[in-house]
Amino acid sequence: MNSKMLNPSILAIGFAGKSYSEDFSQPSRIQLSCKADYVNAEKKVLECANYLISNPFDRNNLNWESAETFLLLWINGTSDFKFKINKTVCNIIQSNMALVSIYFAYTAKFLLENRDRSTSEKDICDNVLPLLLDYCKNLRN
Numbered sequence: 001m002n003s004k005m006l007n008p009s010i011l012a013i014g015f016a017g018k019s020y021s022e023d024f025s026q027p028s029r030i031q032l033s034c035k036a037d038y039v040n041a042e043k044k045v046l047e048c049a050n051y052l053i054s055n056p057f058d059r060n061n062l063n064w065e066s067a068e069t070f071l072l073l074w075i076n077g078t079s080d081f082k083f084k085i086n087k088t089v090c091n092i093i094q095s096n097m098a099l100v101s102i103y104f105a106y107t108a109k110f111l112l113e114n115r116d117r118s119t120s121e122k123d124i125c126d127n128v129l130p131l132l133l134d135y136c137k138n139l140r141n
Helices: 035-040 042-054 062-077 087-093 097-113 121-137
Strands: none
Touching (some): 035 042, 042 062, 042 097, 062 097, 087 097, 087 121, 097 121
16 A cells, blocks of 8 residues: 555644644644655654654544644655555554554654665565564553
């Protein structure tokens, strides 16, 4: 599944806040309308990804929802990275859409922190899949 297929109108529920490390619930002031905007937002994307993978899934948590929405909007619009879900990941995620967001959070984090490294689909999967499985094994999540 290529994330470019995601419908931005579905994702545009709310954005992460201006102080990502403390409060993601405020409406975002970050514009994502051109390539430079996506590059400039990378630090905030990393903060959102770290928040998502460090906290249990909770649809009632506005911070979680806002961080997820911002991350998915960025993934859907960035041209610097490709986000795909291969068959192995699909088998793990199955129909749990929350795990899609966690997978993309780990993937975004990996890609942003390893720009100088091979980012083949296999390399991404080999590095992200164990993290996703650990997240799933954590009973807190």
